[in-house]
Amino acid sequence: MTSSTTDAPRPDVEPAAGATTNGGGPLGVVKRAFGMESASVLVATVALILVIGAIHPDFLDPRQLRDVLQQSVYVAILAAGVAFLLAMREIDLSVGAIFGLTLICSAILMRDGWNPWVAVVAGVVLGALLGLANALIVQVFRIPAIVATLATLSMFRGLSLALSNGQQVVGLPLDHAFFDIFGGRVLGIPVSVLVLVVVAIVLTFVLRTTPFGYRIRSIGSNPDAAAFSGISVARVRIQALMLMGGLAGLAGMLGLAFFGSGDPNIGSGFELLAIAAAVIGGTQLRGGSATVVGAMLGAVLLSVVTSGLVYFNIPVNWSSFATGAVILIAVGIDSLLRRRREARAAAAGL
Amino acid sequence: MFALEAQHVRKTYGGVTALADAGLRVRPGTVHALLGENGAGKSTLVKIITGAVRPDAGVLRLEGSDVSFSDTADAARHGVAVVSQELSLFPDLDVLSNMFPMREPRRGPFVDRRRMAALARPILDQLGLRVSLKDRVGDLSLAQRQLLEVAKALVTDPRVLILDEPTSALDSKTAEVLLDILRVLRDRQVAVVFVSHILEEVMALCDEVTILRDGRTVLDAAPLAGLTIPKIVESMLGERHAELAETRPEATVDLSGTVGAPDGSGVLRVQDVSVEDRLEGVSLTAAPGEVVGMAGVAGAGHQVVLELVAGLRQPSSGQVLLPDGSPAPKGLRAAIARGVALVTGDRRRLGLMLDKPIWDNAGQVRSVALARDGLLVRKGALRRRAGEHAGRVNLRTSSLDKSAGLLSGGNQQKVVLMKWLQTQPSVLLLDDPTRGVDIGAKAEMHGLVRSVAEAGAVVLLCSTDLDELATLCDRVFVLHHGRVCAELAGETLRQHEILAAMNTGSVATA
Incomplete structure (x- = not known):
């Protein structure tokens, strides 16, 4: 490292160097699709299912597993959006409330005679607009998103209660094709789960191959350097919060199709489950990276825990405690493993 | 008798000599300028005097007796205080709390505010800082905060006070305030070391000068009276330059x-x-x-x-x-x-994503911020272009997948240059x-x-x-x-x- 003229460029900096890490073959494809981080949560989920199944074989009944998956869909979609936000060092606490409010609003529109398809599109758009409202509050008042969305969490939830008078919204046209399709199954698989898979593919693609996805991760990695490179942090924040709102709206519509009525309290506490799922899935709170598939698997893991606990005759008043303990164990083990992996990588000079 | 004496101080970092044979002798009740070009060894010498760095060799004396500091707290106990211009105040606390960080007088488990006030008030008065002890520091003006910074150092009743590199040129009003402060310090018989690269201020404020060049003292405690700026420049740069x-x-x-x-x-x-x-x-x-x-x-x-x-x-x-x-x-x-491309010296904060690989950093402006590659960013294309530019700027790394934070400073700056050249x-x-x-x-x-x-x-x-x-x-x-x-x-x-x-x-x- 003494002079620029004596050292020729080393051969290992040539572009070919990259080809090796991309990996080939079907295994490589799977690895890339799931990513390192989500591999561990997948293993944990499968292991947990097998353990519960070994003790209570009923749990391995395909119908039971299908229900577990079905129940995880809403938090899974929210968790995917939260993973995006965490990757840019933002957060949205109002996602459960947006989920509930869009569900209630669409239910009311359907009850009042709107075409269900139009009401559903309106619900998703409403979600995105609520996300925009969050973003504008953050932008105009210059307050952190965690504070802004803590306030809107209450407001959106309150709107759900006010618009529905605190009552279940019933009398929906349940024989309409919307309920048939999105509340039904194809080849035994709930359609909402298929939607989840599509969302996972699309969001992973957005995160890894669009300028928007790169900007999200750049900002999370180093906000100052991102701004200095010409990335508008404000604009990306607006886009991300709108995406989050739209996803919450989409989850709300799937919920409406499944439940066939509007409960104004639905989705309470989903925000914390979604954050937990994203973190369990391997998205780090310090930002800079995210995994959509991991966040969704995290939600499935949580769903397995809640459903599995039922089999163990845990007194109902202890189930919340047990859920928390399992989350702590999962995150703790994951963090320890990750640190070891990073230490090894650093030692190898990578 | 000198308040502070450092002699034949040597310090090397790795193979690089920061100080070869440096000395500094400061009399009590004087303001002493420590001057030198970038890299002359000023900051290393200050770090040694304040206990932040241990010298390889050399003698340090306070009022004639040999001392050796284990850390900065040890130096502070011996009466060496530093006022760094990167203000180190807590803006949300009040004036009084800021004057006793980590060393509040106590009565049992409680902080003894009355005694703190009794200690603080005379010092603030002497410096002419007219603020209430209960004022929030964040509400004070910059000049007032600088004064408070000095007051905080004086609470410990230092024998040696180091005023480290003002970050910006003082306007005439602040300079007057500084002159006043120095007058107070002279009266208190404090030995003041004024580290600066702004020679006009030095000429206005100081009594004696020590100049370092390439880690050696080339002008030792010379009275400022006989010096002019051109002469000082001459000493700072030497003949060969x-x-x-x-x-x-x-x-x-x-x-x-x-x-x-x-x-x-x-x-x-x-x-x-x-x-x-x-x-x-x-x-x-x-x-x-x-x-x-x-x-x-x-x-x-x-x-x-x-x-x-x-x-x-x-x-x-x-x-x-x-x-x-x-x-x-x-x-x-x-x-x-x-x-327009912008490369700053603060590459770790403003230039790079330290946890991201080289190829990702290199594409940050062109492909990510400006989206010049269109709606899709292909990792393969980023890697290929990064590889090309890495070859051109002669970047030395085992792999483009290496995190930018693991590169040497020179190579990091090359990555920053790479990302701009792509635009x-x-x-x-x-x-x-x-x-x-x-x-x-x-x-x-x-x-x-x-x-x-x-x-x-x-x-x-x-x-x-x-x-x-x-x-x-x-x-x-x-x-x-x-x-x-x-x-x-x-x-x-x-x-x-x-x-x-x-x-x-x-x-x-x-």
């Missing part, structure tokens, strides 16, 4: 095709630009192929010019024309889209680009900067490194109090002239 730089860096690599060729003249013009309180009627031009430097003491306004070109600041009068012939836009994003810039702005990189990497960086210029870009450089300005630049504009006071080129472009003009506002006729 008086000659024209012999080794001008040459373009080392062919970067043709990596810089943009905008329509229009290609010349960057700053025309009679003023910015309130910062710049007054500044005009300069920089043509493609040239490396144009800007020098000045901190706060002289040279960095404001960079901010104007980068769109970070708007002129209150006059105009800045980019090489394409139209005015510089509002906002950094727009400027970047117009071909094919027509203007390259450099702000102290080689801060903290070793000598070899610095020479390489200089070669690259020349190569960028050779390829046809306009290069504008601000630097605190006189050698860099004198050897790398074709012309150097020196700013003084917001005005261009000299344009140096050819024969007159030497470190002496730059330093003298920075400090006096006129070209020395030597």
